[in-house]
Amino acid sequence: MSKTPEYDVAIVGYGPVGAIFANLLANYGLKIAVIERAAAVYDKPRAITLDHEALRVFQAVGLAEVMENAIAPHNGSHYLGVDGEVIKMFDPMPPPYPLGWIPNVTFVQPDAEQALRDKLAGYQGADVFLSATAVALAQDEASVSLQARAESGDAFEIRARYLVGCDGANSFVRKHLGIELEDLAFDEWWMVVDTLTSEPAKRPARAFQYCWPSRPGTFVPGPRNLRRWEIKLLPGEDPEAAGAPDNVLKLLKGFTDTSDLTIWRSAVYRFHALLGQGWRARRVLLMGDAVHQTPPFLGQGLCAGIRDAANLAWKLALVMRGHAGDALLDSYEVERKPHVRSVVASAKEFGKIIGELDPAAAMARDAQLRAELKSGKAQTIRQKFIPDLVGGLIASGAKLAGGLFVQPHVRAADGPLRRLDDLLKPEFAIFAATPAAMSGISEASLSSWRQLGGERVVIAGSGESSNRDGIMTVVENERLFADWMQANAVEAVIVRPDRYVFAGAENPQRLSMLIEQLIQNLHAGP
Structure with a gap:
């Protein structure tokens, strides 16, 4: 591998995290290549929530105006106990908003992804290879070589100084590196149903967590006419059979009148809590779902990947310029891994509250949470569960080190x-x-x-x-x-x-x- 790299960074995976990362790097003037298996943006929503830190990153890539017109405020969540009454709640953070954005919002993922791709198309130094599958990679002390195959079957090679795997839960890059995932002990089957309503005012504008042992579920109102339900499968239910159209409608009717709804997408997922044991192997790094997966109960899955992108992009830019040593890239895992571990722990905790299947345990849970809410002990601002950095490139012991800077x-x-x-x-x-x-x-x-x-x-x-x-x-x-x-x-x-x-x-x-x-x-x- 003696040839000079054609690119500064190669990115495998062009989902929202890969697209944001590509835009951040291109904005620094780096020459990048993106390799993506799919031919186009997946046209249905997957992630539905973002927080103010993620919106600040969209702003950093020049999409503030686009996002302002695409988002809807997330007006908080009410957790309903066995008797249908509130046992826990998350309220929206009150103004003034510290990061210059509404702290929690909903959005339509395909629209945001398309905007990111359109933005990247404006950079001359960014080459995107769609319908191309990564098949092998090798690295030496100076570069990484990626072998890929186009849809036509033709093989081609991309050479870069660094390569970043943003290629999702089944990451080719992670598997190639042999990096194991640590199991953080959460494993449940849930159905996600995205619907379009013809009567947008029919339901409240806030989210609900149905903490019902008979059938736990979640309701999230999205922007415009998008409404989402997440429904837990019970022990013994077959995930494949559960996803049949008749059954989807039957389960949905357990939560709402469906007369105004058109099902846009339904899918059965295994909600996991997993954390990569290593995030870097010399010139190859991992990001997003390729290196961590969280249950959705804190709305932080995509936000975590966006934080990864924002954390690594400037470090790569500094290393490329010679303003920092290569060892700076080790701070990426040092900073992000404990942060993700903490967020996953909170998401798991909320998932266990929502998903309790034992009626007696659920009644005891309701009594305890209701008492905490009444006494003022319960934390009701969701953002308080998002930690600061605790190590890495911060001045240890200095005031404010590791926190986010405000945006007036x-x-x-x-x-x-x-x-x-x-x-x-x-x-x-x-x-x-x-x-x-x-x-x-x-x-x-x-x-x-x-x-x-x-x-x-x-x-x-x-x-x-x-x-x-x-x-x-x-x-x-x-x-x-x-x-x-x-x-x-x-x-x-x-x-x-x-x-x-x-x-x-x-x-x-x-x-x-x-x-x-x-x-x-x-x-x-x-």
């Missing part, structure tokens, strides 16, 4: 009110409320910062926007950023390209030290 609406010089990220490059950035907070940065640190492509941004509460001496000043229209900084007693924050906080600094001197620490860490790895 701001006004730049002579411009309209916009979400902050729209004014930034996808690079590191230092944010402060005043220029004085950045005054202690040494010349050496400033030079390193510029070399890294880092930005310096002042988010003021009032006054004029400007762009002077390498510092962009914007004005926020509310106090989201100001209050966040004040609450955490920091003067400045160093934020990564994926908008996770590397560190908060209490004073200008500490900021200078943290910049040096970041530069060293980039070259040393996690």
